[in-house]
Amino acid sequence: MLHNSEAFFITRVRFIFMFGINKLFKKDNSDESRLFTLLEGYKSGVFPLGIEHEWVERYADKPDVLDITLSVPFAVQSANTALATYLSEHLDKRVTVTINVHLPEQFKYKKIKHIVLVASGKGGVGKSTTAAFLAQALVLEGANVGVLDADIYGPSIPSIFGVKNEKPSSKDNKTLNPIVKDAIKIQSIGFLVPAENATVWRGPMASQALNQLLNETDWGNLDYLIVDMPPGTGDIQLTMTQKVPASGALIVTTPQDLALADAQKGIAMFNQVNLPILGLIENMSHFLCTHCGQKNHIFGEHGGAELASRHGVPLLAEVPLNVAIRETSELGGNISTLPANQASNYTACAQLVSSILHYQTQATSTVDIVITDD
């Protein structure tokens, strides 16, 4: 039997519980669920499925600003600004977004999470420049990156990074320390063998050299290892592709018919060995007139887009023919010094490659549950 005062207390607690606490949390809950709904609804090329709940590391809803910190499993650090603007417009409040990048601890090879081959059917289309700038963009997007220059016909990575006079050292006479520039670990056939020796190599020698460089370099932990492949689609490239546990390949082409025809052979080569093609990059796509700003399609128009759609691969970027790109690549510079409208091509490409690899890995690591009769 309860005393009046006890009964009153319980009723009061019940009342507070039913109305008070609910009311207390109602605003927070609805604010939180609105925020999560907005995040989930934020779709873009790099976030095809929106921002997942588990990526939200923390958020603080202060009177004047909403601060959100995300932990995203692919390299998209600079996607924060666009996301903050979107949220701010929908919530009618100032929003800041910080994106931390943490790829899952799934390794494709030793402590390397993804190996990406950069290939071209034809020589001189800007494959090495694209590989180097993509690596730099991935670093700026929050990833740990290495570059392996396997282009035996013209190892230009040391020169593009401005480290061509460096020689890799070894601490134990078994492994080589990569050269580090702009936080990128670099290894090149050009550091070790004079160019005139390497170009006469045949298939097995070339692929063995690639294997050795891959195996015997102390890469440490890497999110992405970008491999600059020799141009072409012959036996050498095929053997190399088969020897490397790559996650996918990128094909660089110019819009010229000849380059496109060779790029098509590259697509066929990777299809033959079942290596996913992450996308096509059309380099020297057009020239923007510095006087009138008009786009001139010097090498032809729509070639990359048509090739991509014919083979069902994404066209990741249309990089213009540009003096700053040439100078940066020839003088050993970094894309952070490029004009913003040029650097953005590589940023977009890096984000897309990283996102595609994430969703590709998720799709392939899904376990199929098969229900059988027995």
Ligand SMILES: Nc1ncnc2c1ncn2[C@@H]1O[C@H](COP(=O)(O)OP(=O)(O)OP(=O)(O)O)[C@@H](O)[C@H]1O
């Ligand atoms: N978008 C661009 N705009 C201007 N110049 C470029 C562009 N891309 C590459 N280049 C220049 O084109 C030349 C060839 O580039 P790169 O060495 O990257 O080509 P490649 O395809 O790797 O050549 P190779 O077949 O010899 O390996 C370099 O001088 C480079 O600076």
